Amino acid sequence: MFKCGPDFLDPQIHAVASGAPVHNVDLGMCGEADIAWRLHRAACEADLILVEGVMGLYDGAPSGADIARRFGIPVMAVIDARAMAQTFGAVAHGLAHYQPGIPFAGVLANRVGSTHHADLLREALPDGMRWFGAVMRDADAALPERHLGLMQAQEIDDLGARLERLADHLERTGAAGLPPAVDFPAAPAPAVPPLLAGKRIAIARDAAYGFIYPANIDTLRALGAEPVFFSPLAGEGLPAACDAAWLPGGYPELHGGTLAANTAFWAGLRAHVAAGRPLLAECGGWMSLLETIVDTAGTAHAFGGLLPGRALMQQRLAALGMQQVDFPQGRLTGHTFHYSKADTPLEPWLRAQRPDGGEGEAIYRVGAITASYVHFWFPSCPAAVAALLG
């Protein structure tokens, strides 16, 4: 399975549902060549490839519709029909025709109240529009949410049961009646030089630091590195003999007390950077290196104190969007997605740019530490990643 756009949360659910790793595809962040070889590789081993969209079909520039058009991927529009009757037909018509050249396969109605409701929706469809069916409204099949999106897979205790219910609902639709097969022509995977050969890279991974693209891990391996995972939340510290460390984003603010109590972890990180070993900290990881995180309830938690300042959670999204940073080795793409704001006296080392040329997030560099609100898409420039972690 694939997920359009930069997203860490939905792919976790898809990975549990499909039992396979889920990669992101985005014409801006990943680029056309990256998507082409991943789709081809997936087509070599899977009978069915599902690509979930992001937001609405035409939202964003580039959008999910652009990916569908570029790669000829048939679109099944999933429409929330909860507060709709005949308007469902108008929305379906609009989605199919808003832009030319969309390989539009049909519609699936979601959150439908009754068979009568389903009949109304189906009858409202324009002539020739395929009806894949109706998924009935069912609170027990819905996936719980919090700020930034769905809850993480490991946090939803009854995820298996919810997915089973969803699968049962889908089985009663015609969604498994697939459109004709699509050809994803051979495209070579990029040649990645082994710039991190033999390096052990410690990567925090748990419910506090879970914003990790599987493709980033693949890139580290392609660079020759050996990723070693550990959980600060479970009381673990940096694994022994690691050459570099990566503290990804996530929800450190939800685990302030537990993380603050893991003094061995912070001491290990301090010793690591004092020895001149690289540390990359992204978003929640960057927040964690500051002295304090103030959570949404206003409670201040002591964090790493490796960098001066504090992070303050806001009530609403503070930033969301694509970012790119020009390093000497090339352009590393990524995105930013957070509720917090950082209050720090540090001067930025570099500035990310937004794709429209506007000013993006700051990148800080203090000794062996590189820290930013940006989540990088490592495959966009493995050489730059190697320079940050090597």
Ligand SMILES: NC(=O)CC[C@H](N)C(=O)O
């Ligand atoms: N993207 C992230 O790592 C988010 C960090 C933090 N949970 C925030 O909302 O600010």
